[in-house]
Amino acid sequence: MKILVLHGPNLNLLGTREPEVYGSMSLDDINNKVTELGKELGVEVKCLQSNHEGALIDALHDARTWANGVVFNPGAYTHTSIALRDAISAIQIPVVEVHMSNVYAREEFRHVSMISAVCKGKVVGFGWRSYTLGLRALLEIL
Ligand code: DQA
Numbered sequence: 001m002k003i004l005v006l007h008g009p010n011l012n013l014l015g016t017r018e019p020e021v022y023g024s025m026s027l028d029d030i031n032n033k034v035t036e037l038g039k040e041l042g043v044e045v046k047c048l049q050s051n052h053e054g055a056l057i058d059a060l061h062d063a064r065t066w067a068n069g070v071v072f073n074p075g076a077y078t079h080t081s082i083a084l085r086d087a088i089s090a091i092q093i094p095v096v097e098v099h100m101s102n103v104y105a106r107e108e109f110r111h112v113s114m115i116s117a118v119c120k121g122k123v124v125g126f127g128w129r130s131y132t133l134g135l136r137a138l139l140e141i142l
Pocket of ligand 1: 010073074076078098100102103
């Protein structure tokens, strides 16, 4: 079993970016956590981050050829990107949406997700644990 963990814009700055909202762990720390959990659960995890919408779409298309599912934090593109929604609809593998912060306790524009309806489910508000919980949920449905 192979899983893509995909991170969207500005998540490369985790650790220094608004630590009061996103915590003090870096993206590498989070990738290590999900990779370790993957090992424990017997799955291969590949982690990718991009600040570019098109590159995220390419990564989703590519995942169709090798991954069994995707754990995806699209960052701010969550709230705006119909193109990402269409990419998720276009691929046959399950996608779990994750957010580190509780987007429903924040600005109203963060309450809207373009992608939730085409994802299997979502995990919101557990900090870096949103990723490990998302991976566990994805593996259970697989
Ligand atoms: C986020 C929430 C988004 O609203 C924000 O734009 C992000 C991170 C989260 O993980 O909490 O970049 O997806």
